[in-house]
Amino acid sequence: xxxxxxxxxxxxxxxxxxxxxxxxxxxxxxxxxxxxxxxxxxxxxxxxxxxxxxxxxxxxxxxxxxxxxxxxxxxxxxxxxxxxxxxxxxxxxxxxxxxxxxxxxxxxxxxxxxx
Amino acid sequence: xxxxxxxxxxxxxxxxxxxxxxxxxxxxxxxxxxxxxxxxxxxxxxxxxxxxxxxxxxxxxxxxxxxxxxxxxxxxxxxxxxxxxxxxxxxxxxxxxxxxxxxxxxxxxxx
Numbered sequence: 001x002x003x004x005x006x007x008x009x010x011x012x013x014x015x016x017x018x019x020x021x022x023x024x025x026x027x028x029x030x031x032x033x034x035x036x037x038x039x040x041x042x043x044x045x046x047x048x049x050x051x052x053x054x055x056x057x058x059x060x061x062x063x064x065x066x067x068x069x070x071x072x073x074x075x076x077x078x079x080x081x082x083x084x085x086x087x088x089x090x091x092x093x094x095x096x097x098x099x100x101x102x103x104x105x106x107x108x109x110x111x112x113x114x115x
Numbered sequence: 116x117x118x119x120x121x122x123x124x125x126x127x128x129x130x131x132x133x134x135x136x137x138x139x140x141x142x143x144x145x146x147x148x149x150x151x152x153x154x155x156x157x158x159x160x161x162x163x164x165x166x167x168x169x170x171x172x173x174x175x176x177x178x179x180x181x182x183x184x185x186x187x188x189x190x191x192x193x194x195x196x197x198x199x200x201x202x203x204x205x206x207x208x209x210x211x212x213x214x215x216x217x218x219x220x221x222x223x224x225x226x
Contacts, residue, residue, distance in 0.1 A: 006158065032212060043202065043218040044159075049211070057211070093158045095214075102147040102166075102206060104214060106158035 003027050004096050006107025013084055013114055021079045021110045023094030029074035030096035034104060035067075038091045050077055084114040117142045117207050121217035128193055128224050136188040136220045138203030146206040148186050149214070150179050153200045162188075162201075193224045 003026040013019050023033060032051050036044040048064075050056040050071035058064045066088075068080040077096075081088055091111055095104040120139045128134055140148065147166055151159035163172040165181040172179045176197065178189040188201055200219040206212070 002161070004158075034214070041221075044216050046213065049213065091156075095158075097212075103149050103161055103164045105161055106151070109156070109158040111156070 002105045004105045004107045006094050010111045015085055018082045023077045023107050025075045025096045028098040031099045032097045033077040034095045035079050036093045086114045089114045117215045119205055119215050119217035121203050121220050125221040130226050131192045133191045136201055138186040140205045142205050142207045144208035146208045149204045150188055151202040195224045195226050198224045
């Protein structure tokens with residue numbers, strides 16, 4: 001149980017275009033979802049927290065107009081990187097927590113490369 | 116301020132050489148302490164949740180323990196497939212529902 005599926009696993013896009021990453025909880029209802037960014041050999045950097053049906057709460061320094069987060073249902077959250085630039089290239093990971101859990105479960109991650 | 120510190124940063128072991136990873140934490144009220152395993156290019160995989168001092172959890176060659184100030188992840192007779200980065204995180208009872216992660220321990224087990 002507690003499976004979180006994240007797609008795509010890899011994406012290459014051109015500078016100036018937008019990319020959408022999906023995060024789905026497959027066997028539980030995710031009341032809260034988290035989006036992280038991870039740089040090589042570094043730990044997870046929390047970007048934002050989203051609760052179903054509410055606006056996401058962004059961490060300080062994260063541009064909410066650039067990283068659009070939608071948590072439209074209890075099983076799906078999306079992160080859209082708008083007008084992507086090479087500096088947005090990174091590993092993005094989502095996690096989800098159900099109402100009955102204190103632990104969060106992670107997706108497989110998405111490697112974004114902006115060229 | 117809630118904080119998590121993991122040590123060592125990196126650890127190389129020979130196959131079969133048991134060791135422990137440390138996670139020291141300061142938190143205003145512990146809701147839970149979590150251990151994850153992360154392989155390169157993958158998302159973290161959940162291992163354990165510990166809630167209170169004295170609690171222990173085991174899974175195969177791994178055993179996690181918890182005190183009021185730190186947690187240990189004991190690895191008994193490790194195998195090369197145990198090579199990964201091990202992350203520790205805490206969740207506080209106060210404030211927002213946010214997980215505070217340590218920077219991880221990169222474990223390499225040599226055959």
